[in-house]
Amino acid sequence: MNKRQARLFAIGSTVVAVVVFLGLTIDSHRQFPKLTNAQNITPAVTHGKDVWHKNNCINCHTLFGEGAYYAPDLTKIAQHRGAAYLQAYLKDPSKFYDEQRHRRLMPKQDMTDVEIADLVSFLDWVSKVDNQGWPPRPILVTGAGIGPMGALPAGQVAAVVKAAQPPGSTPAAVGKDPIALGEIVFRTSAPACAACHSLVPGVNMAGPSLAGVATRAQQTIESADYKGQAKDAAAYLRESITQPSAYTVAGAMYSASGVSFMPATYGKDLTSDQIANLIAYLTTFK
Structure with a gap:
């Protein structure tokens, strides 16, 4: 290739690259309203964004991976925790932690009820932006020790469960083990149970530790305070999964009113088989 051909090639390549770049940019801007649910940006969402900036939340947290990495990414927090939890937590974070045990670092911002509600609306809008799967896994608490498999994708959990079966087990037998299938549900449901519950005694996250949950379930239904409909531990676990407000512990930090x-x-989100398998798994924690 001589100098003239090299020059023409360089010019042509640059022109093609510019055209492709402009085309992708235009296409991205064309899709932004749909991807970001622009039609759902209400005055409450806009005010919630202002509250986010006013309180310098980004100095500790990230959204879409952008911000400080001192505290968890909150891109999907509204889906993982729910509005009721977030409102109670933002009202007074100290009620959700024992500072001596958990070293609570989240300061009380002294926000008004309106500011809290609008901030939650903003986080809810953020959680519904089509961000192509970011962040890639549920929020976990460092040191929570939720188990040897952590929050693995379903395929990896299935592979680990299969690998743990006794020699000679067939894939069909593995696929019919309700406890193994229940663990997969625990790790991979949306949102994953493991995102809020630890399996280690005393390690409470957004929800209480599920260590010994089968024993506690039996004790609960035998207590005079229990007002639900369950007659045994398995039924109580089913009730807790499908109707979590059927019975709440007074004064606990996991409910309000x-x-x-x-x-x-x-x-609705889980099939009857998935719920049955999840219960089979949870009843092993005695």
């Missing part, structure tokens, strides 16, 4: 912070959608 008799309404549990746990999502009430699992009864």
Whole structure:
């Protein structure tokens, strides 16, 4: 290739690159309104964004991975925790932690009820932006020790569960093990149970530790305070999964005004088999 051909090639390549870049830019801007749910940007969402900046939340937290990495990314926090939990938490974070044990670092911002509600609206809008799968996994608490598999994708959990089966087990047998299948549901449901619950005694996250949950379930239904419909531990666990507000513990930090912070959608989002398998898994924690 001589100098003239090299020059023409360089010019032509630059022109092609510029055209492709402009085309992708125009296409991105064309899709922004749909991807960001622009039609759902209400005055409350806009004010919530102002509250976010006013309180310098980004000095500790990230949204879409942008910001400080001192505290968890909050891109999907509204889906993982729910509005009721976030409102109670923002009202007074100290009620959700024992400072001696958990070293609570979240300061009380002294926001008004309107500011809290609008900030939650903003975070809810953020959680519904089509961000191509970011962040890639649920929020976890450092040191929570939720188990040897952490928050692995479903395929990896299935592979680990399969690898743990006794020699000679067939794939069909592995696929029918309700406890193994229940663990997959625990790790991978949306939102994953493991995002809020630890399996280590005394390690409470957004929800209480599930260590010994089967024993506690039996004790609960035998107590005079229990007002639910369950007659045994398995039924109580089913009730807790599908109707989390059917029975709440007075004074606990996981509910407010008799309404549990746990999502009430699992009864619809999970199949009957998934719920049965999840219960089979949880009943092993005695």
